[in-house]
Amino acid sequence: MNGAVRAVVRSAINKGCDAFAIYEGYEGLVQGGTMIKQMFWEDVRGWLSEGGTLIGTARCAAFRERWGRLKAAKNLIINGIDALIVCGGDGSLTGADLFRHEWPDLLKELVDTAELTADQVKGYEHLTIVGLVGSIDNDMASTDSTIGAYSSLSRICQSVDFIDATAFSHSRAFVIEVMGRHCGWLALMAGIATGADFVFIPEQPPDAEKWGDEMCAIVDAHRKKGKRKTIVIVAEGAIDNQLNPISADDVKNLLVDKLGLDTRITTLGHVQRGGAAVAVDRLISTMQGVDAVDAVLSSTPSTPSPMIGINENKISRKPLVESVALTKEVATAIKNKDFDRAMSLRDAEFAEYLEAFKFTTIVDDETRKVPVNKRLKIAIVNIGAPAGGMNAATRAAACYCLARGHTPYAIHNGFTGLARHDSVRELHWLDVENWIIRGGSEIGTNRNLPDVDIGMVAYYFQKYAFDGLMIVGGFEAFLSLYMLEQARVNYPAFRIPIVCLPATISNNVPGTEYSLGSDTCLNALVDYCDAIKQSASATRRRVFVVEVQGGKSGYIATCAGLMVGALAVYTPEEGVNLRLLETDIEHLRNSYAEDQGQNRAGKLILRNEKASKIFTTNLIADIIREEAQDRFDARTANPGHVQQGGIPSPMDRLRATRLAVKCMQFIEQHQDDGRETRGSDQKSATVIGISGAKIVFTPAKFLYDHETEVENRRPRGVFWTEIQKVSEMLSGRPRQH
Structure with a gap:
């Protein structure tokens, strides 16, 4: 909730609006006075890392009554407020929409009773309402995730x-x-x-x-x-x-x-x-807060009140009244024992997760197994650097196979292990049962491609008669998929369905906007940067330049910059130059001058490890220190391989399970094609990904030919541009032209 308040305040100020915080929820709206406070840029510095809600929340019986809403309307007009962004559950949002519908009558009554004059209410004929859903239950229809x-x-x-x-x-x-x-x-x-x-x-x-x-x-x-x-x-x-x-x-x-x-x-x-918000909640609350301000500014008197939600990775707007009604209908459906209806009112992702849970939990259920003649041998291999969720994906794939009667095999230590050591092991349920919470890669991973000895790799594929392959990993996994697809003309053993499940902290695999491990990495960075900011805040006059991983993809640096409130982020896509550094140092000077050492929130600059060959992390810190002329100090910090390790985040575990099950179903669905047909069938060698608002399978050859910068090891399109713009806007960083 604090991330949403920060985003709304700074976005509103950036767009020339006055921003107010109403303390203690609707209670503050009814009481007015000091409970309604105008907010300025520095007031919300450091709020991203704070748990709970710093402006308070409370249930308000008075607002449920007309007299309470009448007082609330008067307080809004007295303070010059003509739009409300409400962050709460379905009850809060229902009350807000009722308030909007009553607004003309409330104003008329205030004038008729001489509480306000006609001149005072002039210009406030319409009240704009925008809803943000703050609910730990994730119980709002029409959105995949609620704030918290x-x-x-x-x-x-x-x-x-x-x-x-x-x-x-x-x-x-x-x-x-x-x-x-x-x-x-x-x-x-x-x-x-x-x-x-x-x-x-x-x-x-x-x-x-x-x-x-x-x-x-x-x-x-x-x-x-x-x-x-x-x-x-x-x-x-x-x-x-x-x-x-x-x-x-x-x-x-x-x-x-x-x-x-x-x-x-x-x-x-x-x-x-309790506790501080995790990485994804900081992203969701911030992006939704910014969109809420845009929704206010684009609203008209005839526009239905919107609810800001998120579907897969995209911020969306839905009619508030309809979303609340659908949410309440779930409880009604349950009360009426219409459980199919209750399930249908949840998003499709919910039903998929429930089915995935059953497949990975229920053992030895003959009704779930395919006929004996359709049972497959499916191999799983990890390629690239370790990433959170690799083990969860392997576990889910193995459990799904066992539930369906297939035989799962693990290729240990990548293609090198296969070509040199025949490192194929059959996976059993007890082997993988506890892997979901483990970081790293239990079956081993490295960056070697199948061309380490592609003939020997093909020999072992033929020896074990694999019917399908799931490759879990990063950019090397994508290249491996492409190589195997290209080698089909010479090696019939590769004419099997092959699917790559992206898993890399860099999130640089083409064909997807989300890779396993990126959320775990961002959580590690958020925790690290929160600790660093605490150190910086103690001295009042220190900025840390933090070096983050990501290769030549600026995704991690950009997202982490938004999540920790960094003053500047340097990425390979934009690079670093003297003019940019000069502008950012001036921005630092202004920031320190404005808070006059009173604000205890430390300041950070994030630099991707490949942002520049010349302007290293140490050099940037040295330049800042030199140019600061003793007005503030600069230090460096490097979390290093901490970003790759640790226990996988819940999101990475969940998506690993869901996507791995989808991969196994893809392999099942492409078994009816003959090997000869599959030799020229590019669709059976594919990358699974999240694009826009849905899961997609994209052929490896298409991605390689049209959507990949092979030399830079990243997709052609930068899909996080909007995150970058929002991050810079909320940090107050001047844009370079």
């Missing part, structure tokens, strides 16, 4: 990861209760991201008579396969299909009584709401 949802999910996953170690050590079962009265998003996503055995969500409740047996059967099957721990996640609104509540105690008692498991309950409670 991923931060909450991160707290849950971190807690369950800690509990996981205890559960394994003592061979215990844990029942985890998470928030979500009418929405099971947190429970489902946490279940996938932590490798839980079973989840209970209100949208798809289990059979009242059978759920205990079904849960115990799955848990027992996992235990018989050698699993030492059991995790069951229960949404607080969990019910069975007869609307009877399912509590954590109910689940615990069954696990104890039927399976004899030593079982504990953990209710996470308001821990889920």
Whole structure:
């Protein structure tokens, strides 16, 4: 929420508007006075790293009454406010839209009762309302993610990861209760991201008579396969299909009584709401806050109030009233036992994740297996530098294969391991069961391409009779895919469906706007930069120049710059020159002069490692120090390979699971083509990616020929241009012409 307030304030000021903060929600709107405060540029410095909401929030009974809304209208006009950007849940947004519809009548009453004069209300005939959804439950229809949802999910996953170690050590079962009265998003996503055995969500409740047996059967099957721990996640609104509540105690008692498991309950409670926002929430809240201001300025009296949302990677505007109505319809559908309707009102991603969870959790279910003659041998290989989510993708692919009756194989240590050591190993369920929370690459990865010995690679493909291949990795993985596709003319063993799942912190693979590992990297950078800014703030007069990875792609530097509020970002796409440095140093001087040492938020400049051969991180810091003339200091910081390591973020775990399942389904769907046909079929050698608002498969040859700067190892188009513009605008950085 603080990121959204910061974005709205600075974007409004940038566009020549006056920005106000209304403290304590609608309560502040009703009370007025000091609860409504004009905000200036420096007032919101450092807000991105603060948890909660610094302007407060509160439930307000008065605003639910007409007299309360009448007072609120008067306070808005007195302060010269003609537009409201409301960040809250469906109740807050419903109240805001009602306020807008009543506005003309409220103004008339204020004039009729002499509370205000006709001259005072002149120019305020219309109230513009724009909604931002702040909800950890992610329960708003028409948007993939609400502000705060991923931060909450991160707290849950971190807690369950800690509990996981205890559960394994003592061979215990844990029942985890998470928030979500009418929405099971947190429970489902946490279940996938932590490798839980079973989840209970209100949208798809289990059979009242059978759920205990079904849960115990799955848990027992996992235990018989050698699993030492059991995790069951229960949404607080969990019910069975007869609307009877399912509590954590109910689940615990069954696990104890039927399976004899030593079982504990953990209710996470308001821990889920705490802490600083994770990287993706900082991005979402900022981009949505900026778009909200644009929506205000483009609004007309006849424009329906918009709700700012996000679909896949794109900021979107939806009619607020319709979105709220659809959201409330979920609860109605559940109450009416129309669970199919409740599921349909969630986005398609939700249903896909639920299906992916079942495929990666339920074992030895013959009804899910394909006929024996359609069972495949599918290989998985990791290529390139380690990236968060690689292991989660391998696990999901292997579990899907086993659920369908296919045989998954891991090629260890890349194509080098295959060509030199015949490093092919069959994967079993227990092998991969706990990989989802592990960073790095359990099967090993390197940058070597298949041309290390392509003939030997083809020999082993033929020896094991692979029917499909999933390559997980970065730009080298993409090049490997292209090489194998090109080698089909000489090596029939490569005439199998091959799909590349991008996984690289650089996010530089063509054909996608998202690569596994990039979110984990950004979280690591956010944590690192928050700590660095704290150090800088203590001295009041210090700027840190932080060197970030990313190769010749400026994606990570650009996004991290926005997420930590950097004053400037240097990328390979734009480069660095003396004129740019001179402008940025002047910007630094002005920034320090304006806050006069009073603001404790430290200042950062981010430099991509390949931004310039001449202007290194140390040289830039030296130039700043020299030009500062003792008015401020400059230091360098380099997080290095910390950016590649660590526990994968929930988003990387989730998308790894979803995309890996899609990859396996792609391989299944392309089995009917004969090998001869596939020799010239470019569509069966493809990159899976997220583009715009959907998942796409793009042939490797098309990407290589039309959308790739091979020499710079990046896509031709820079799809994060808008992020770069917003980052510079919110930092106040002057644009170079």
